[in-house]
Each structure stands twice: as structure tokens, then as C-alpha cells.
Amino acid sequence: MDFKNLPKIxxxxxxxxxxxxxxxxxxxxxxxxxxxxxxxDNCRSLVEYLDKFQIPIECIQDGEALEDAAYTFxxxxxxxxTKYIEVRFAPMSSVNANLTCEDxxxxxxxxLERGKKEFAVxxxxxxxxxxxxxxxxxxKMLRVARGYLGDGVCALDLAGDEMTYPVEMFQDxxxxxxxxxxxxxxxxxxTGSLENVRKxxxxxxxxxxxxxxxxxxxxxMKEIGRRGTGIEMCPTSNLQTKAIEDWGKYxxxxxxxxGIKVSINTxxxxxxxxxxxxxxQLIYERFGQEEALIRKLLNNAVETSFAKDVTL
Numbered sequence: 195m196d197f198k199n200l201p202k203i204x205x206x207x208x209x210x211x212x213x214x215x216x217x218x219x220x221x222x223x224x225x226x227x228x229x230x231x232x233x234x235d236n237c238r239s240l241v242e243y244l245d246k247f248q249i250p251i252e253c254i255q256d257g258e259a260l261e262d263a264a265y266t267f268x269x270x271x272x273x274x275x276t277k278y279i280e281v282r283f284a285p286m287s288s289v290n291a292n293l294t295c296e297d298x299x300x301x302x303x304x305x306l307e308r309g310k311k312e313f314a315v316x317x318x319x320x321x322x323x324x325x326x327x328x329x330x331x332x333x334k335m336l337r338v339a340r341g342y343l344g345d346g347v348c349a350l351d352l353a354g355d356e357m358t359y360p361v362e363m364f365q366d367x368x369x370x371x372x373x374x375x376x377x378x379x380x381x382x383x384x385t386g387s388l389e390n391v392r393k394x395x396x397x398x399x400x401x402x403x404x405x406x407x408x409x410x411x412x413x414x415m416k417e418i419g420r421r422g423t424g425i426e427m428c429p430t431s432n433l434q435t436k437a438i439e440d441w442g443k444y445x446x447x448x449x450x451x452x453g454i455k456v457s458i459n460t461x462x463x464x465x466x467x468x469x470x471x472x473x474x475q476l477i478y479e480r481f482g483q484e485e486a487l488i489r490k491l492l493n494n495a496v497e498t499s500f501a502k503d504v505t506l
Contacts, residue, residue, distance in 0.1 A: 195478065195485055201506040202276045202470045203495040204459050206403055206426035208322075208353075209267055209283035209302070210250040211462025217266040221253040232467045233434050240385055240435040241355060246465045254288050260301035261308075268309025268317065270463070274471045278504045281306070282320035282351050286327060286335050295338040303346040318348035318500050320379060323367060325352065325359035332367055340374045348500035349400070350378040357385040361393040368397045377500065379426070383407035384437045388414075401426050401498055406437040409445035412452070419453030424498030428461035429476055430468045441480055450490070457495035 218226050226249060233243050254260050264281075271279055285298040293301075299321070306317050321339040323332035339347050350371050352364055361382055371378050381403040382390035388407045392414060395402070401424035402408075408415055408425070418425070427446060432438050438445075449456045458473050460466065474488055481487055496504055 195488065197471045197475045197478070199275050200471075200474065200488075201492075202274060202474070203457070203492060203499060203504065203506065204271070204276060204279045204470050205401065205424070205457050205495055205499055206428055206459035206461055207271075207279060207281050208462050209263060209281050210247055210254065210287070211465040212267055212270075212281075212460070213250045213253065213263055213464055214266045214270055215464070217262055218250060218253050220262065221259040222249070224249070228464075228467075231464050233465055237434045238436065240357070240437070243431075243435045243465065244355065246462075250464070251287050255290055255293070257293065257297055257301040260288060260298060261305035264302045264305025265309045266305075268306055268313055268315050271470075272309075272313035272315045274469055276315050276470060277506060278316040278318075278499065278501055280318045280320055280348065280500060282322050282353070284322040284324050284353065285339065286324065286331055295335055296341075299339060299342055299347070303342070306346065316501065316504065317346075319346055320349045320351045320500075321347060322351045322353040323364070325354035325356070325364070329364075329366055332364075333370055336367065336371060336374065336376065340376050343376060348377065350376050351403070352378075352380045353403075354381075356381060356387065356390060360387065361390045361397070365393075365397065368399075372398070379403060384432070384435060386437075395421075395423060399423065400500075404428060404432060404437055405449075406432055406445065409443075409448055415449060415452040415454060419449075419455075422455060422498075424455045424457060424494065425449055426459050427456055428459045428466075429473055430466045431461035434466055444480070446477070446481060450487075455494040455498050456491060457498060458491050459495075 380394040384404040
């Protein structure tokens with residue numbers, strides 16, 4: 195298969211974890227190298243992995259940088275024939291004395307739209323509530339982002355340190371999202387908690403980010419498959435954060451056998467030193483070199499995306 199030129203969809207990709215080095219160097223006085231931005235092979239956990247976001251977040255603290263980050267992001271994903279991408283980021287991480295939440299979202303949308311016009315990559319934005327920020331901050335962001343639903347924003351997400359802040363702590367946030375008619379996805383099952391996956395499913399997430407711990411409950415797999423809830427798997431990242439110990443325990447085929455609509459995604463292109471070409475090729479090589487599997491995973495992405503008319 196010609197993986198580079200294969201039309202692609204990426205449903206789980208963080209903007210701040212995917213900033214191009216050239217963009218970061220334009221917006222910092224520090225000397226920054228790729229080694230500063232990428233996790234090492236001996237990364238031990240999700241918490242250690244998240245440490246790599248400090249420099250990128252420092253570089254997106256004004257409107258010009260946010261627009262540049264979004265535009266450059268589209269420019270990069272276009273190089274591998276990405277047709278559609280759902281890019282997520284945490285607006286409140288860039289809010290400061292000079293930037294409101296509205297300013298942040300509008301700057302990112304402006305950059306993405308400019309990239310779309312120049313490189314013909316369609317997009318939607320998923321806004322991330324961060325686990326460590328609490329209900330007051332996250333609900334404020336949610337209410338602001340709701341104003342952009344259908345105008346570039348497609349959903350809410352919950353991201354961050356899953357082990358310290360389990361999903362059930364955020365039931366009020368998802369209740370508010372339902373009241374506001376705001377769709378949502380949830381990061382869950384990345385640090386071994388099956389209960390976080392179960393709660394995400396019970397709370398009505400359209401998709402679950404990573405979901406690796408689901409491998410411990412076949413009945414829940416079947417329920418998720420029946421409902422059509424998507425699972426956003428990110429192979430390279432899942433191995434780096436130790437969501438899975440090795441390829442032999444990667445539950446991709448188990449999920450598919452239970453009818454789950456699994457998609458393959460990048461998570462963080464820069465932090466994980468990856469892209470969709472690499473991720474799909476990894477799956478192809480690790481799971482029997484079946485072209486039909488790759489097509490199925492991409493079709494699953496189409497079916498579970500928030501775009502109404504995306505095709506490959």
C-alpha cells in the first residue's frame with residue numbers, strides 16, 4: 195500500500211502536542227530542539243508524557259501564535275493527504291490577561307480556516323476541558339465554546355491526568371454539556387482504569403479516547419459495539435504512555451471482533467514523533483498486512499466523525 199498518499203482522517207490529534215518545531219522557534223526566545231519536544235523511548239507513564247507540553251503551551255499565549263500554530267498544523271497534515279482532521283486543544287491553557295476564551299478559539303479557527311483554503315484540508319475543533327482545572331473553569335470554557343458549535347467547533351473533550359482525576363469527578367460537566375446540546379468525547383482507559391471507560395460510556399460519550407483498559411471487559415466491549423461508540427486508538431502514544439505493555443497486548447483486533455468502531459489516530463504528532471502515515475503502516479505490519487483492515491479503520495473514522503459529509 196502507498197501509505198503516504200492514502201487519503202486519511204485523524205480524529206484524535208492535539209494541537210499543542212503537534213506544533214511544528216519551526217513554529218515554536220518563531221514564538222519563543224529559548225533555544226528549542228526536537229529533543230525538547232519529543233518523549234524518549236524510556237517514557238514511563240502518561241504523567242511523564244504530559245511534561246512535554248510545557249514548552250508548546252508557553253508558545254501559544256497570544257493571538258498571532260495561536261493562528262500560526264493552527265495554520266502550520268494544517269500545512270503539515272496536508273503533506274500526507276489528510277482529507278479531514280478533528281484537532282483538539284484546551285482554550286483555557288492560553289487564556290491570560292490579554293486573551294479571552296473567545297479570542298483564543300477565534301485565533302485558532304482563523305488559522306485553521308486559512309490552512310483549509312490553502313491546502314484543502316477540512317477540519318473541526320474539539321475543545322478540551324482539562325481535568326486539573328475544575329468545574330468553574332471548564333464550565334466557563336464550555337459555555338463560550340458552545341457559541342461556536344457548527345462554526346468550526348464540533349465537540350467537548352476531557353483530557354489530562356486521568357489517574358488523579360477520574361471521569362466520575364466530571365459528571366456535572368457532562369450534564370451541563372447535555373443541557374447545552376454539546377456533543378462530547380472523553381479520554382478514558384489510558385492509565386488502566388476500566389471504570390473510567392465504563393463511566394464515559396454511561397455518560398454518553400460519542401467516542402472514547404484510547405480506551406485501552408476496555409480489553410478487560412468483554413461484555414462492556416459488546417455494549418459499546420452495539421451502541422456504535424467510537425474508540426480512538428493511538429498506537430505509538432499508547433505504547434509510550436504505557437497504556438499497553440507491548441504490541442502483543444494491543445487490543446485492536448479484540449475490539450473489532452466485538453463490533454466496535456475503532457479508528458487509528460496520532461494523538462500528538464510532535465510529542466510522539468509520528469503521523470498518520472506511520473500509524474497506519476504500523477498497524478498494517480503488526481496485524482497481518484491486510485489492506486482490508488486499513489480500509490475498515492478509515493471507514494470507521496468516517497462513520498464516527500462529527501463531519502456530516504466527509505468521504506475518502
